[in-house]
Amino acid sequence: MISIELIRKNPNIVRASLLKRGENLTILEDIIKKDEEYRSVLKKLENLRHERNVASKAVAELKAKGEKFSKEVKKVNKINDEIKKLEGVTKSIKEEINEKLLWIPNIVHEDVPEEEDKVIKEWGEIPKFKFEPKGHYEILSKLGADFERASKVSGARFSYISDKLVILEMALARFAIDFMVKKGFKVFMTPHMVRSKAMYGTGHFPRGIEEAYKIEKEDLVLIGTSEVSLASYHSGEILQNLPLRYSGFTPCYRTEAGAHGRDTKGMFRTHQFHKIEQFIFCREEESWKEHELLRENVEEFYKVLGLPYRVVIVNSKDMGNAASKQYDLEVWFPSQNVYREVVSCSNTLDYQARRLNIKYMEKGKKKYVHTLNSTLVAIERTITAIAENYQTEDGHIKVPPTLVPYTGFGEI
Incomplete structure (x- = not known):
């Protein structure tokens, strides 16, 4: 606020x-x-x-x-x-x-471009195939993903996955958790439902209320990110020993109300997915340094996966309501010949802390903490990127080498 x-x-x-x-x-x-x-x-x-x-x-x-x-x-x-x-x-x-x-978004940082995203970094070699690369929908449909039956049971933007794809998803999650622990983050599994005040407190309500699934006759909302449950964890508290670096592993639920007609097939944009989030509470003077730390973690993670990416500063019109500055990491999708967003990394300054009343003491005075959030990995979306970048001519997927110790196999 x-x-x-x-x-x-x-x-x-x-x-x-x-x-x-x-x-x-x-x-x-x-x-x-x-x-x-x-x-x-x-x-x-x-x-x-x-x-x-x-x-x-x-x-x-x-x-x-x-x-x-x-x-x-x-x-x-x-x-x-x-x-x-x-x-x-x-x-x-x-x-x-x-x-x-509550309707006024955060103050835009001076580095944020006004019209178009600003590319600040590219990494990795774009894969060159000796065949026409397929899209993830076609690849995964033949390897254990059943989108048609998911549509029959639940509607668009859902999937069944089976066999080695399940193991790949679990492997990616476990690798991400190990990565966070090594970085010194405290790992959480949080509630999947929160009271509406948590959504207001993090800036997801009242703007964005149409993106959330609400439980009928209950003051409960399904989270679209563990940012909400992690930020609210310390609501109404005075914090010590800052910075506090947390990571949350949860399912996430989104109506995708603003994405009507886009990415309706496959696993790139779904109503239900799993995500491992980074979240930091820190002092005012630390927040921009912590923002870079979050971005560095994400870049290191996708380098280890071997996925070509670029980092952009998101333009002011597309940036999240609570963010003062937002990086997106976009991974290359060969079938579309384009980079697509898989990570958002935001510094919200004291915007959320004012709503949630989270403070710290400095020289005998109470000050609002600064909060920052970043995806580490959205599991299903990243699997679509792995499927496209590691596909073989005969329709299989090579498992990224760093995940092989977790899967026990090198190809799907």
Whole structure:
């Protein structure tokens, strides 16, 4: 959440950021007007409280002298009624401001491009095949993935996998967990469902509410990423021994409401998938260094898998609501002759911590922590990349060498 103090002191910073994201300024201007109204009413309230103190003191003095004080008591009662009324008004205005603040995205970092993603790095050799490379749907359909029966049972964007593909998925997950442990991250398996306040707290609600699956008649939402459950783990706490580096392994669920008609076949964009996430709580001055650490981890991981990739700084219009700056790592897909996003890596500054009320102590003062998140590996999506980049002419898949000790076989 953007602080109201920033809007009061530097509204043009917020205006410029919203415009860079392609947003209109209506909600911001509403907040500014409401905040002016709030402070005006608050000033009246403070004046009334002062009047009440003066009047109450007068009543006490008359009592001490044994004189009549009924007139003064009536005055105090009248002031109390007015105070009670204005307290209700200030509470209502403040709630309205806070609701509107939930719709304001994070301030865009100065490095973020406005129109198109900025490529900052490429790694690996693009594979050259002596045959026409197939897409992952065709490859996996013949090796243990059944998309047609999944569609019959669950609809589009689901899959059954079997046999060696299951082992490959487990191997990739276990390799990723071992990778995180070696990097010093504390590994979690978190709840798959959270209360709506966790979604609001991480900036996934109210924007993005259409992307989530909600449990009917329950205040529970299926997570689309363990970022939500990991960030909320310390809600309302004052943290010590920062930075705290966590990793979560969970299934994830997304409606893909914004991807209508895209990638409806196969395993690239599904309603249900498994993901291993990185998440960091740190001090304000550490957050940009930690952002680079997350990116370095991801790059090392995909280098070890031998998948050609590039890293981009995501443009301001496509960047996540909570992110101030976001890297995407995109892996090469031979059948499409294009790089496609498999990882998002974001610094949200204190945006989530303000919503979740997570702080740390510095020189005797409480400050909001900074939070950062990054995919390490989205399992199913990465398997589609492995299938395409390691495919053979006869329709099989070579297992990346680093995964062979986990699978026990070198080809599917």
